[in-house]
Amino acid sequence: MKSKLPQIFIVILGIGFLINLLQSYFTPLIFDEAYYWHFAEKMSWGYFDHPPLVALLIKISSFFFDGELGVRFMSCVLSTATLFILWSTIDNPKKKDYVIHFFVLAYSMTLLNAYGFFTLPDTPLLFFTALLLYVYKRFIEKPNLFWGIIMGITMAGLMYSKYHAALVIIFILLSNLKLVFNKYAWLSVFVALVCYIPHFIWLSQNEFVTINYHLFDRPNDPYNFKKYTLGYFVNLVALFGLTFPWVYWALFKTKANDKFIRALLFLVYGVLIFFFISSFNRRIQTQWIIVISIPLIIIVFRFMMENEIVKKWIYRLGLVNIAIILYLRIGLVYEPMSPIYYETHGNIGLVEDVITEVGDMPLVFENSYRNAPMFAFYSGNNTYSLNNESYRRNQYSIDDSESKVQHQKILYLSGRSSDADVTFTKEDSSKMYGKYIDNFESFRKLKTLMEEPIDFKAGQEQTFKLYNPYDFDIDLNKLRFNVAYMTDFKIVRDRLPIKPKLEDTNVTSISAKDTLTYTFKFPKPKELKDPKYIRIGIMENGLNYGINGTNTKVK
Known part of the structure; x- marks a missing residue:
């Protein structure tokens, strides 16, 4: 991070940051963001689905801005910092001649592009993965007290982002087993565990609800090759769009000629193999494997600087990827340009219709941890998701949202038309049915x-x-x-x-x-x-x- 940044690097990075700010301001929240906003309404050391860092990012963002930007500002900052850290991690004097190629490679990665402004647990996960790789590179060059402590804090940041972070740490450590004999590596582990103690305490106080849900209580389906394993390989393509053949070609051709490159390869192949095996048990979501984008930017960019053919094709196809992504990003805001009816569309109008009908009356949603926070964000009304046996438990099962709607007249909203007092229609023609309950009383925590x-x-x-x-x-x-x-x-x-x-x-x-x-x-x-x-x-x-x-x- 000591070398002087090329001016063009600063300009492109700044433009990307401003575009993400504008996108954040004009794009309505997606459902998951509204759910994590609900997390941030009451800060805690843990939540039903995830560790607390995503909520902390939203809370910090809310200190600077209101509305959507008050949810996403820190994501824009972290995504910009992630690219800066990746650039700083690459020690190659020729890189200054390939600044544009670096940004084409990074901005052409589909989900990495989306997490430039969406606030999701993967946003800090990507940032801390990039930071851990940078710190680990400095650590193996000069293992000492300073880098040992910094590496421990960084690993804790990873684990506070998302539980999948354990894979990042494990595969980096497996790439260099001699770390077992390094006292500063053990110091890193100690520091990380100390930093993570508050979350361990929260898990203990809440009966390890998060771990039990993810590992034991989640329903699953019988194995389906098309849905599970084939779907996994489709996700590997979707991560990189049109550039995927050249990205994986660069990966396959890269050799572990030093400890750092070995760590990058262990991380990529480790995650790929882990989720390939997992695909025989469950459907693999695309964001679960997005973490490989971080080491692959370093691997592929290094390879591009040495291989003219790969450089040429990733540059050309990457520009096409970027054009498609920009078109889709505009469609998030301006619905007529979107090829699909996306979850950013129609929610604000639906909320306005409901509030016109009920004013500030509390809203109780049947089986919807998605709608409850979305309506709370855009209306300010107290909301609650009443989860029944046809759904799943979530943050509303363990927080105090239930108490805020008890013994009040509420509108009970569901997808069932029986006994409905009022009907609301969304832009996509889907309907939501409401029934008034004069004295709502539930005991879902029994x-x-x-x-x-x-x-x-x-x-x-x-x-x-x-x-x-x-x-x-x-x-x-x-x-x-x-x-x-x-x-x-x-x-x-x-x-x-x-x-x-x-x-x-x-x-x-x-x-x-x-x-x-x-x-x-x-x-x-x-x-x-x-x-x-x-x-x-x-x-x-x-x-x-x-x-x-x-x-x-x-x-």
């Missing part, structure tokens, strides 16, 4: 607990515990129970009501922070004769059954 594994047999008597985490008593007459039978992939096939009994029939309520033990008999499954997982759900006040229990494995 927990049902079963000992694992369960010995299942229809008609067999079983027990479960009901725990009340609230600071108030709950009338048991307001509750109904059911049992969900699931497949190996945690897909629910049967949802059957049960009538559990208490030992003391005189008990009519469950006290705050108290636990009751129920007995019940397993109802005979209608569809799934041999369930692999079982879960007890609760219906309160006639609402749909919730996700109150964990997926308990059957013997």
Whole structure:
């Protein structure tokens, strides 16, 4: 980072930063950004889906700006800094002659381009991956106390960005096993773990909800070659667009002639192999592998400076990629230019229609952690996602959003037209149906607990515990129970009501922070004769059954 930057580098980097600022200002939020904005409304050391850094970026952005730019400003800063760090990491005196080629390569990468302004967990992940590579390069050149501490802090930043960051750290360390004998490398690990202690504490206090969800509770589908493995290879192409043959050709031709290049190759191949193997178990999302873009910029740019053919084709096809990407980015703002109806379109108009109808009335959405924060962002109304057994748990399952809509008149919004009091139509002709509830009351944080594994047999008597985490008593007459039978992939096939009994029939309520033990008999499954997982759900006040229990494995 000591060498003087070429003026053209500063100019292009500055133009890219300004374009991202303008894009951020004029582009409505996507649903995930609204969800992470909801995170930032109450800062914490962790959240249901992700570590807290994405929320911190939004909180910092909100100090400088309002609206969409108040969500995205720090993403613009980090994406600009990422390119600066990558340029500084490349020690080649010829690079000053290829500034434009560097930017064509970087700006032609599709998702890397999008994360130039969208605020998602991958934004800080990419920044800290670039920074770790820069710091690691300096560390192997001069391992000392300073670089050891900086590398530890950088690894912590990675892990605070996204859990996938563990792959980046592991594969870099595997590329140089002699680090096991380096006291400053151990210092880095120690510093990283110390910095990460607040998140470990949060996980412990919240029953490791994030890890349990991602590793154990997520439903999955049976293996499908087209959807999983073939889809994975499609993602590898989508990351780079038209330049993909030359990007991977440069990767295949690059040899590990020093420790740093070896780390870059281990990181790319390690991530590719890890998610290829994972593709036999689940669908791989494109953003999960975006981290390879960072080492590949260094690898491919170095190769471009030595290979005229690759340089020529990446430059030509990269410009075409950039033109297509710019067209699509304009379409995010100006809908008539978009080839598809994207999620940035129509939301503001729909929010305005709903608010015209209800004013500042609280809004409760059925199964939508996407709509709840989007409406809260653009309306300022209190919102809540009421998650039932047909959906999944999310941040609304563990934060205090439920308390803000309790015992108030609310508009309950869903995709079901039955008993609707009002209908709203979006620009894409999709409909949202609303029903007024005069005194809304839900208890979605009630927990049902079963000992694992369960010995299942229809008609067999079983027990479960009901725990009340609230600071108030709950009338048991307001509750109904059911049992969900699931497949190996945690897909629910049967949802059957049960009538559990208490030992003391005189008990009519469950006290705050108290636990009751129920007995019940397993109802005979209608569809799934041999369930692999079982879960007890609760219906309160006639609402749909919730996700109150964990997926308990059957013997």
